[in-house]
Amino acid sequence: MHDMKQVEILLVEDNPHDAELTLRALKKNNLANSITLVADGEEALDFIFARGAYSERKVEQIPKVVILDLKLPKVDGLEVLRGMKGDPRTRVIPVVVLTSSKEESDIVESYRLGVNSYIVKPVDFDKFVAAVKDLGLYWLLLNQPPGA
Amino acid sequence: MSERDVPVNPRFMKRRYLALLIVAVFATLSTITFYICYQHHAIHTEQTLKGDRATANLLALILDQHFKKIVSVMESYSKRPLLLQAARDRNAEKAAAHLISLTQSEPDIDILIITDRKGTLWAAYPGRPEVLGKNFAYREWYQDVSRDWKPYISDVVLRVVREKDLAVQISVPLFDETGEVIGIMLNTQRAIGLKNLFTDVPLDPDASISITDRKDQIAYSTRYDYEKEVRPYPFRSAMNKAMAANNKTFAVEESDPGGRTRYITVTPVGAIGWTVLVGRDKRSIFLSETTYHAQVAAIAFLLFLSIVLLFVYARKQVMAQETLKQLQAEKLLRESEIRFRELFGRMMAGVAVYEARDNGEDFIFNDINPAGESISQVKRTEIIGKSVLEIFPGVNDIGLFQVFQRVWKTGTAEHHSVSLYKDKRIFQWVENDVYRLPSGEIVAVYADVTGRKKAEDEIKRLNAELEQRVIDRTAQLEAANKEMEAFSYSVSHDLRGPLRAIDGFSRILLEEYSDTLGAEGNRLLDIIRTNTRQMDTLITDLLAFSQVLKSALTVSRIDMTTMVNSMYHEIASPEVRQRFVFTVAPLPDGAGDPALLRQVWSNLLSNAVKFSMPGDEPRIEITGYTKKEMNIYSIRDNGVGFNPAYIHKLFGVFQRLHKTDEFEGTGVGLAIVQRIIHRHGGRVWAEGNINEGATFSFSLPRKEADHARHEAGGDSAGGGQSP
Numbered sequence: 001m002h003d004m005k006q007v008e009i010l011l012v013e014d015n016p017h018d019a020e021l022t023l024r025a026l027k028k029n030n031l032a033n034s035i036t037l038v039a040d041g042e043e044a045l046d047f048i049f050a051r052g053a054y055s056e057r058k059v060e061q062i063p064k065v066v067i068l069d070l071k072l073p074k075v076d077g078l079e080v081l082r083g084m085k086g087d088p089r090t091r092v093i094p095v096v097v098l099t100s101s102k103e104e105s106d107i108v109e110s111y112r113l114g115v116n117s118y119i120v121k122p123v124d125f126d127k128f129v130a131a132v133k134d135l136g137l138y139w140l141l142l143n144q145p146p147g148a
Numbered sequence: 149m150s151e152r153d154v155p156v157n158p159r160f161m162k163r164r165y166l167a168l169l170i171v172a173v174f175a176t177l178s179t180i181t182f183y184i185c186y187q188h189h190a191i192h193t194e195q196t197l198k199g200d201r202a203t204a205n206l207l208a209l210i211l212d213q214h215f216k217k218i219v220s221v222m223e224s225y226s227k228r229p230l231l232l233q234a235a236r237d238r239n240a241e242k243a244a245a246h247l248i249s250l251t252q253s254e255p256d257i258d259i260l261i262i263t264d265r266k267g268t269l270w271a272a273y274p275g276r277p278e279v280l281g282k283n284f285a286y287r288e289w290y291q292d293v294s295r296d297w298k299p300y301i302s303d304v305v306l307r308v309v310r311e312k313d314l315a316v317q318i319s320v321p322l323f324d325e326t327g328e329v330i331g332i333m334l335n336t337q338r339a340i341g342l343k344n345l346f347t348d349v350p351l352d353p354d355a356s357i358s359i360t361d362r363k364d365q366i367a368y369s370t371r372y373d374y375e376k377e378v379r380p381y382p383f384r385s386a387m388n389k390a391m392a393a394n395n396k397t398f399a400v401e402e403s404d405p406g407g408r409t410r411y412i413t414v415t416p417v418g419a420i421g422w423t424v425l426v427g428r429d430k431r432s433i434f435l436s437e438t439t440y441h442a443q444v445a446a447i448a449f450l451l452f453l454s455i456v457l458l459f460v461y462a463r464k465q466v467m468a469q470e471t472l473k474q475l476q477a478e479k480l481l482r483e484s485e486i487r488f489r490e491l492f493g494r495m496m497a498g499v500a501v502y503e504a505r506d507n508g509e510d511f512i513f514n515d516i517n518p519a520g521e522s523i524s525q526v527k528r529t530e531i532i533g534k535s536v537l538e539i540f541p542g543v544n545d546i547g548l549f550q551v552f553q554r555v556w557k558t559g560t561a562e563h564h565s566v567s568l569y570k571d572k573r574i575f576q577w578v579e580n581d582v583y584r585l586p587s588g589e590i591v592a593v594y595a596d597v598t599g600r601k602k603a604e605d606e607i608k609r610l611n612a613e614l615e616q617r618v619i620d621r622t623a624q625l626e627a628a629n630k631e632m633e634a635f636s637y638s639v640s641h642d643l644r645g646p647l648r649a650i651d652g653f654s655r656i657l658l659e660e661y662s663d664t665l666g667a668e669g670n671r672l673l674d675i676i677r678t679n680t681r682q683m684d685t686l687i688t689d690l691l692a693f694s695q696v697l698k699s700a701l702t703v704s705r706i707d708m709t710t711m712v713n714s715m716y717h718e719i720a721s722p723e724v725r726q727r728f729v730f731t732v733a734p735l736p737d738g739a740g741d742p743a744l745l746r747q748v749w750s751n752l753l754s755n756a757v758k759f760s761m762p763g764d765e766p767r768i769e770i771t772g773y774t775k776k777e778m779n780i781y782s783i784r785d786n787g788v789g790f791n792p793a794y795i796h797k798l799f800g801v802f803q804r805l806h807k808t809d810e811f812e813g814t815g816v817g818l819a820i821v822q823r824i825i826h827r828h829g830g831r832v833w834a835e836g837n838i839n840e841g842a843t844f845s846f847s848l849p850r851k852e853a854d855h856a857r858h859e860a861g862g863d864s865a866g867g868g869q870s871p
Contacts, residue, residue, distance in 0.1 A: 017649035024656065071642070100644035102691065103636075123647045123684035125655035 008034040008140060010063040012044040012080065013098075014072050021125070022067070022098070025132035031140060036063070041075025044068070045083050048090055062093050065139040070099040070106055078109055085114040094143065096135050166463055173455050181448040185441050193433050197397050197411055200355060200426040204415035207357060207426070210345050212418030215318070218256060218335065219299045222320040225250050226333055235262065235322055235331045240271040240280070247273035256344075258315075259336040262322070263290070265329050276309070289334060293319040297329050301420050303361035304339055306378055313375045314339040316367065340375055342368040354432040360384070362421035371427065387414055387425065399430070498523040502536060502590045504556050511536045511552055514589055523596045525573060542571040548580055548592075555582045556590050566597055577601040636694050643687055651680040689816035696823045701741045708735035708781065711742070712770050715749040720757055728757065728766050735772035736779045738848050744824045751817040752783050752844050759787040759842070774850065778830070782845040789836040798834055821846070 009026070013019040019037055026032040038044045043053070048066075050057040066084070070077035077097065084090045096117040097110050110118050119135060122128045225231060225246060234242035247260045251273060262271040267285030284290055293300040302317040315336050322331040342359065351357065356371035364384035366374040373379070381387065383400045390398035397413045409430040416423055492499060498520030502511035513531045521528055524540070531539050536549070543549040546567040555562050564580035580594040654673045662670060712732050720728070738745065753768070760766035764786065772781040790798065799822040800815075818832075825832045825846045836842030 015645050015649075017653070018645055021648065021652040024652075100642070100648070102688075104695075121644065121648055123644055123651055124681060125648070125652040128648065128652065 008064045009036070009136075010044065010047060010066045011035055011037045012041070012066065012068045012072065012077065013037065014039050014069065018069070018121070021128065022132060025129040026136055028129060029133040029136055031133075031136035039073075041072040041077060041080045044072075044080045045075060048080075048084055048093070049087070059089050062090065064094070065135075065143075066093055066095045067098050067135070068095055070097060070101055070110075078106070078113065081110060081113045081115060094139050096139060098132075098135070166459055169459055170456055173459075174452060177448045177452050181444055184444055185437075188440060188444075189434065189437060192437055193411075196352075196428065196433050196436075197413060199352065200411070200413040200428060201396050201415070203349070203351065203355065203357075204413045204424045204426045206349060207346060207359075208415040208417040208424040210349070211342070211359065211422065211424065212420070214256070214342075214345055215301050215418070215420060218254065218318050218337075219301070219320065221250070221254050221257075222318065222333055222335060223299065226320050226322045232322065232324055232330065234271075235264075236324065238264070238270050243271040244273055244275070247271065256337060256341060257335050258338055258341070259309075261334045261336075263332045263334070265331060267294075267332070270331075289317045289319050290332065293321060293332055297321045297323075303363050304365050304367045304374075304378055306376075307336065307338075311338070314367070314378065316361075339367050352428075354428055354436065356427045358425040358427065359417070360387075360423045360425065364388075364423075367422065381425070383412065387412070387423065390414055391416070391423075492517045495519055496595070498592075498594045498596075500524075500592045500594070501585075502552065502592070504588070504590065505535075508553050508556050511549075511556075511590060513539065520594070523576075523578075523594070540569070540571065540574075542569050542574070545570070546578075548582075551580070551582050552590055552592070555584050556588075559584045566601060636691060644684065647680050647684055647687075651677055654680070689820075693816050693820050693823070696744065696747075696820055696827070701744070701827060703740055704742060706738045706740060706742055706745060708738045708772060708779075711746065712749055712753075715746060716753055716768075719750055719754050724757060728760070728768055730768045732770040733772065735770065735781060736774045736850075738779050738781075739850065740828050740848055741824075744827070748821050748824050748846070751821050755817060755844070756783055756785040756787065756842075759789075760785065761787055761839070777850050778847040779850055780845060780847045782843055784841060784843040786841040789838050789840045789842045790834075791838050792836065795834060799832065818844075 009031070011019065011022060013022060016039075019039075023032060023035065023037070026035065036047065038047055044066075046052040047054045047057070048059070048062075050059045068077050068080060072080070077099070081095055081097070084093060084095060091114070094116045095114075096119060097115050098119050098121055099106070100121050102120050107118050116139075117135060119131055122131060228246060231243060231246045233239075234246070243262055247262070251257050251260060260273045261269050261276075261279075263269045263284060266283065267287070267290045268281060268283045269279055270281070272279065285294075288305070289300065289302045292302065299318070299320045302319070304314050304316055307313060307315045315338050317334055317336050319332055319334040321329050322333055324330045346357070351370075357369065358366055358371060358381060359368040360381045361367050364381045364387070366372055366379050366381050368374065372382075386398055386400050390396075391414060396415070397411055400410050400412060402408050402410055410427050411430055411433075412425055412427045414423055414425050495517065496519055499515075499517045500513065500520050501515040503514045504510075505512055512533055512535050516524075516526070516528050516531065518528075520526075526539060536543060536552070543552075546564075546569055548564050548567070548569075551562050551564050554560075561581065561583045564582060566577055566579045569576055569578045576596050577598040577600075578594050579597050580592050583591045583593075585591055654676050657665065658670060658673050665673070709732055712735065716730060717725070756768045757766075767784075767786045769784045770781070771784070772779060774780070799818045821844075822832045825848070829849045830847040832844070832846040834842060834844050
């Protein structure tokens with residue numbers, strides 16, 4: 001999972017079932033070429049800042065998009081977001097929050113910290129697939145990251 | 149005069165004033181009396197003299213008439229032819245008959261004689277043979293009458309015959325047919341006979357009457373002896389002076405007796421040169437007024453006595469009133485004294501009275517009340533006259549002694565706030581109010597507030613405790629709120645994960661193993677997915693319901709008509725709108741949180757649409773009106789309605805009156821409506837019957853301020869939770 005080629009999607013999701021569903025949805029839309037899955041916030045930060053298990057990575061090799069759940073063990077999603085958007089090297093990485101929480105405080109706080117999209121996971125799988133497809137298409141294919 | 153003006157020594161002032169008043173009254177009355185008498189005297193004198201003038205005029209007239217009558221009678225006889233014949237013949241006998249007749253016809257005629265032209269007497273009556281043939285040409289009367297041959301009245305003469313008294317001679321010439329004087333007829337009358345002329349004239353006894361002749365000799369007088377000698381009138385020079393000055397009355401000083409003043413009124417008698425004089429003693433006028441003077445004096449005296457009595461009476465009255473007032477004042481003073489003594493003795497506060505010594509360097513006890521004795525644990529008898537520093541050595545430490553000095557110097561009362569007084573005997577909290585009395589004494593009113601102080605401290609302690617408890621409770625409440633928040637967060641987040649997994653993997657099963665599962669397997673998986681979605685809706689609604697409490701109210705004015713129309717368009721699809729008859733009456737503008745009220749209308753309108761009767765022409769009517777301080781809005785439909793028996797369940801959470809397969813829904817909508825309206829300070833109610841439609845109504849306060857108040861007083865749990 002940690003090859004040297006550029007990771008396109010970093011999926012941060014602690015629930016394995018949700019992760020599987022998300023991966024399936026991405027695959028269904030042929031977007032699962034290069035996906036790295038991490039199960040908690042700490043691991044996510046390690047990956048992004050090339051620390052710990054990911055120390056051989058380079059921070060400069062940024063993913064094209066980070067799909068981030070908010071409710072995570074150890075370090076929660078908002079902390080991960082804050083860490084990324086607080087560092088000039090990682091600030092440019094697009095972050096899409098994909099979460100079950102419709103809590104307004106979560107939405108507002110996420111946008112305050114600089115999230116690029118906030119998507120509530122639909123319970124209905126069909127709608128879920130449609131939502132994942134939309135975000136993948138937009139951030140991976142249509143969006144032009146700076147200096148990419 | 150007034151007693152009230154001189155309250156210090158009214159008796160003394162009064163007596164002095166009274167004496168002065170009496171003197172003043174006496175002087176005034178005397179002056180008035182004297183003036184009245186004087187005026188009366190002047191008028192009376194004038195009137196008396198006027199009477200005298202009338203008398204004199206009358207007498208002069210009578211006298212003049214008398215002489216004229218004598219003369220005319222004599223003249224008539226003198227023209228008798230027989231008498232003239234006798235005269236020519238010098239026949240004394242024949243003449244005598246005429247003389248007798250004349251004498252008898254006129255009683256005033258006394259002696260009658262007839263002379264010839266040369267004055268030789270030839271006839272007389274009564275007969276006087278001794279004088280017959282005697283010539284009287286030397287006599288004054290002959291000279292006077294022969295001057296013009298006119299009747300003549302002589303001055304008084306003393307008769308040489310008979311009584312030899314004063315007499316008047318009246319002579320008339322005798323003329324013959326040719327007018328030749330042939331003799332003189334002479335009549336001699338006694339002066340005393342004049343008296344008879346005046347008998348019918350009423351004469352004032354105080355007045356004297358005199359008559360003078362041309363030589364100012366007295367011819368008749370009621371005052372002077374005149375009968376036996378010819379006497380000159382004593383005041384003839386004054387008389388002549390007055391007549392020359394045409395004065396009717398003149399005053400003379402009598403030489404005898406006593407030099408009294410006489411008023412004399414003078415009047416001439418016709419043309420004969422005689423004068424009538426009416427004299428009167430000046431004093432007699434005054435004496436005649438005595439009665440009048442006595443009356444006036446008596447009246448004045450009575451008046452004086454009345455006034456004096458009135459004054460004395462008035463003074464007695466005033467003095468009596470004064471005494472009464474004094475007695476009343478004394479009584480009031482006694483009562484006041486008793487009242488204050490009682491007050492002093494029974495009041496709860498301690499009262500101590502001090503007197504300054506050594507120019508305010510020390511204060512000694514003058515008095516202390518029983519409350520003071522018990523508070524300070526002293527005995528009145530033992531401390532009177534002693535220094536405050538000796539009895540209460542601690543007064544210096546709490547600054548009370550300095551207060552005493554200040555109050556004694558300035559006279560401004562001071563409050564000495566609660567202080568802890570300590571000495572060897574006493575340990576207590578005291579509060580003092582210090583005054584200066586008009587006498588210069590210092591009064592301290594004080595109370596032992598040790599009990600109160602303890603109570604206050606206790607209250608302070610309890611307050612602090614209470615405050616701490618409030619802080620603790622608030623913290624607990626906040627913690628509970630946090631927990632609640634975390635709970636709903638978990639619900640929204642964690643309950644959804646499994647659901648999504650169930651739905652997602654069911655879908656995957658359907659997609660990838662559809663053939664293996666068979667028709668029944670596919671149907672069962674669909675049921676699983678349906679229930680999953682239903683659960684998701686439930687969770688969503690539940691979250692929405694709890695959300696209503698969390699956000700703060702943002703109250704503003706709302707155009708309700710517009711809001712209702714826009715919400716209807718939002719919740720109803722064009723197909724639905726075509727099917728429904730939707731009417732909105734003009735609604736009163738409301739005041740409230742727009743987002744929450746949109747939710748209300750959304751839920752109510754959704755319900756109305758949802759519970760419409762299939763087939764019929766569905767209707768929705770919105771109405772509104774204002775009642776007192778509330779706006780009331782209603783939404784009526786002609787849908788399936790509800791059983792009024794369950795009306796209490798309508799607004800409960802997850803309460804449904806219809807089966808799920810008839811109408812979708814979680815049973816949260818109306819609960820949310822009720823929560824929102826309650827948060828606004830309003831009320832929600834419903835009316836309806838099965839298959840007869842339903843009417844839902846809610847009320848909202850008209851004023852925005854009322855919402856704020858409600859918000860401030862209400863939901864503390866929901867407040868302050870904004871993101």
